[in-house]
Amino acid sequence: MTAERTAPTVPTATYRLQLQPGFPFPAAEAAVPYLAALGVSHLHLSPVLEAVPGSTHGYDVVDHARVREELGGEAGLRALSRTARAHGLGLVVDIVPNHMAMSPRHNHALWEVLREGPKSPYARWFDVDWEAQGGQLLVPVLGGPVGEVLGQLKADGDVLRYHEHAFPLRDGTAGLPLPELLDAQWYRPVWWRLARTELNYRRFFSISELIGVRVEDPEVFEATHAKILQLLHEGVVDGLRVDHPDGLADPDGYLARLHEATGGRWTVVEKILAGGEHLPAGWPVAGTTGYDALRHVDGLFTDPAGAGELLGRYRAFAAPQTDRGGDWAATVRRAAYKVITHELAAETDRLTRAATRVCATSPDPVLRDRAPWALRTALEELLVRMRVYRPYASGDVAAVVTEEAAEEARRAFVVPEEGGAVDVVRELLLAGDGPGAEEFRTRFAQTASALRAKSVEDTAFYRYVPLLAATEVGGDPGSPGISPDAFHAYCARVQRDWPLTGTVVTTHDTKRSADVRAALAVLTQCPERWADVLAEVTREEEGVPDAQLAWAAWQTVFGLGPAAPERVREALVKHVREAGLYTSWTEQEPPYEEAVVSFVAAGPCGVPGERVAAFRDSLGPHVRANVLGTALVHLTMPGVPDVYQGTEGEYRALVDPDNRRPVSFPPRQPGEKDTVTAAALRLRARRPDVFGEAATYAPLTAGGPAAAHCLAFARSGRVVTAVTRLSLRLAAAGGWRETVLALPPGRWADVLTPGREFTGQVRVGELFEGLPVALLERVDDGGLMGAERADGD
Missing domain, CATH: 3.20.20.80 (Glycosidases)
Incomplete structure (x- = not known):
């Protein structure tokens, strides 16, 4: 025992x-x-x-x-x-x-609300606008207009059934003819397409199957x-x-x-x-x-100049087509307009009604006489210009809904006087009072967060494809590179303000795992070679659905490496549906999707894909440097690292559900990354004082011709992390040569390669002799050697 x-x-x-x-x-x-x-x-x-x-x-x-x-x-x-x-x-x-699942037969609280209506003790649980839709809660589950599927709705005792769905009948209504029965309920089953414009409950983003909880x-x-x-x-x-x-x-x-x-x-x-x-x-x-940490870690291994050149190469590749994600800010704005007028139309309607009520009852005459259409336009124009997810009551709303955004929003009005609706909305957000003002601010914040998530993470990230590694949750694809100085400043701020925050590089929600992104980041060091490879594999290619998709598909197989074709196919079909340019989840275009599937099979997953695989293999040492560097920086920087299942070793996954597959414990074939991960985690466990709340973070600066390629820092003067960045550029410039790293005072043992010790100035080429990363522990202050296990055995 x-x-x-x-x-x-x-x-x-x-x-x-x-x-x-x-x-x-x-x-x-x-x-x-x-x-x-x-x-x-x-x-x-x-x-x-x-x-x-x-x-x-x-x-x-x-x-x-x-x-x-x-x-x-x-x-x-x-x-x-x-x-x-x-x-x-x-x-x-x-x-x-x-939120909870919009599944009445499993959700007892929701079942009771559907049965008893707004008088149910559970009615306060859910964010329902009972004043809309005639006092009935819309349930968008029908496969077509109710008149077309009426025969598929069956009353069974005190339950209404539609295929696998079941709904309670209001007391006293059983036995009514079906049309009258439907009218007599506290809910109304409707065609699922009506959710876009008619829904009267708050949901998770635009997912009608998840109902908001109060x-x-x-x-x-x-x-x-x-x-x-x-x-x-x-x-x-x-x-x-x-x-x-x-x-x-x-x-x-x-x-x-x-x-x-x-x-x-x-x-x-x-x-x-x-x-x-x-x-x-x-x-x-x-x-x-920890998504903010992910952005900074990824940025370290991305060459900003190369990312810019890659963007230029992408624009040339997709030149025959217009409006295909060649400018990040414009891509986000277009995606936001699409989402707010289409997928979130019901939410925008509810927000407009809230604004209209506040204006109509306000004691301030300046807020009155505003047409609902003008308020809606003002709301849309302000929301699409939000650069963060939402304002908070504890924060400065003016810093979120800025005067700059308001000025741009006013220009959307043909008649300048109508543009005053923008000022009305902004005033309500900043200092509005009176009946309904607080509700309006709440609705605005909730709508803003849903819009930001849907327009950026779930749309723009699939339209802006020059560097797929940058289109990650929390990322900034418009500025994907992070300088060492910026990274150090971020870490110092985290250690000072949020030393116990979480950090991640892969999660169940990342579009691509850290190892896939690490491989893709190498392309920023060789954009011209990538363009040459694409020119070769696409020279005689036929049946390409569109250039944007082709670029994304080739990057996908480069980042993923050898994999079952169905994984690539499923990820790319999801990609084009999320992008919403030629097909979508709700308006699928089978001919286009079939063309995508055929292209993927014949190109990226076919014989031409072997050329991309060979190119990836030729960059293997540089992919390795990025993979190991990302892992070690993540595990030793300020904060509490979260290791996603399976990522202690090589883990190459695409967007869900690909990244949610069960993994094996222990790993079947441990490798270099497993060794680095275990060494760093055991060191953290053994020396929590070095990494915890009272720890310190200090940048270490290399000197010499390749100094910019060495990122190093010390934790509490007891542990040193050093990694190689932009290794392909480093090799092209002649390697480390006379570059040195000055270690803090003391004797330093190599945790990853036991038996090696360093003091004073160390040649970086020697430090990285066996691995492109180094983890050192000071051993002249009572610290245990890095090879010893965390439990002391």
Whole structure:
């Protein structure tokens, strides 16, 4: 029997597991010994509460009071926790406060609302506009207009059925003729296409299958958090990851309430920070889930000049076509217009109604006499110019809804006087009061976050394809490179302000895993060679659907490397649907999609693809340098690193569902990256003081002809990280030559290659003799040698 060890209160490193029916709690429990030996302190679990049966992600919660039975139920979770603790590990759990599944037959609270209407005790749970649609909640599930599918709707006792869907009948309505029966309900089943314009409940982004939850209501908060809080207080769970706080009515208030309810447990939030944006200082959390770190780490291994040349090459490649993602800012703006007028039309309507009500009842005559169309136009023009996800009550709204944006928005009006609606909307956002003003500001913030996510992450990232590595959650494809100085400044700020924040380089939501992006970043060091390869493979190619897709497809197979063709095919079909230029999820164009599939099979996954594979192989040492450099920087920079399942070793994955496949424990073929990852994690576990809240971060500067290619820093004067950046450019310039790195005082042992020691100035070429990265530990101050295991054996 293994003696139970005490898990640290604050993680030193977490390991993300994607739970699903094919990988339940017992499977996670079986992986615990391996993960404990790897060096992490906590398992990071995807959502564990009851979800829609068969769900492979768990974000479609149906019951907050129960742990998911398909995963092993509460007994299974508690068993996992006991085994984890016996090996010195804790648990961090992903929670979903913003939404639940729109599945009445599984969601009891929603079932009761559909049965009893706004008088149901559960009606306060859901964000429904009962004043719209004649007081009926629209349920967009029908395959066609109701008149065409009426015969498929069946009353069965006190239940209305439509294929696999089931809905409760309002008391006293059973037995009515079907048309009258439908009119008598608190809900109205409608053609799914009506969701775009007619929906009267808040949803997650534009996903009608997920209905918004009003956790701003204290009773709803208590009901939806009771089980998680019980698990926390009983020591089953140690910390939380909060999914999508930007969708909430009041993120500030929610996080304050959560902090109090948990007793201040370690909590990180999935907050996507735009460039230059900082996490609200007053939020009582440890920090973000780490997409801001991802952007900075990726940027280190991207050549800014080469990225610019790659953009030029892309523009020339796609020259016969116009409006195909050659300018980032313009691409985002066009995508935002498309989303707000199409996918989020219902949300914009509701926001316009809220603005109209405020103006009509305002005691300020300046706000009155504004036509709804003018207010809608003003709202749309301001929203598409938002550069961050949303404003917060605790922040400066004027810094988010800027005067510059307002000036641009006014120009959208043909009649200048009508442009005054922009000033009205901005005034309501900045200082408006009176009936409905607070609701309007809340709706604006929620709509803004949905628009930003859908227009940037889910549309523009698939239209702007010069460098696919840059189109990542939290990224800035318009400025993909990060200088060493900018990276050091970011790390110093993190260590000072949010030392326990999360950091990531791969997640369940990344479009491409870190290893795929690391390979793609090498193209910024050889854009001319990439263009030559494309010219060769496309010279005699026929049946190319469009140049933009072709460029993205060839980069996809370059980044992914050898893989089953169906993985590439599925990712690229998703790519063109998300881009929404020739096909989409809701308006699919089979001829175009068939052309895409044929092109992928004959080109990137066919004989021409072998030329791209050979080109990738020729760049193998430089891909290796990026892969290992990304991993080591991530694991030793300020913050708490989260290792996504399988990424301790080579892990090449595309967008979900490709990146959510179960992985093997332990890995089948450990390699170099496994060695680097385990060494860094065990060092963190053994020396938490070196990396934790009271640690320090100090840049180290190399000297000599290749100094710019060495990125190095010291942690608390006890650990040094050094990595190679832009190695292809380095080789072209003649290598390291006389470049040296001055180490802090002391004797330094090589953690990755035991037996080597360094002092004073070290030649960088010698430091990187065996690997393109180095991890050093000072050993003249009582520190253990890096080769020793974290448990001291």
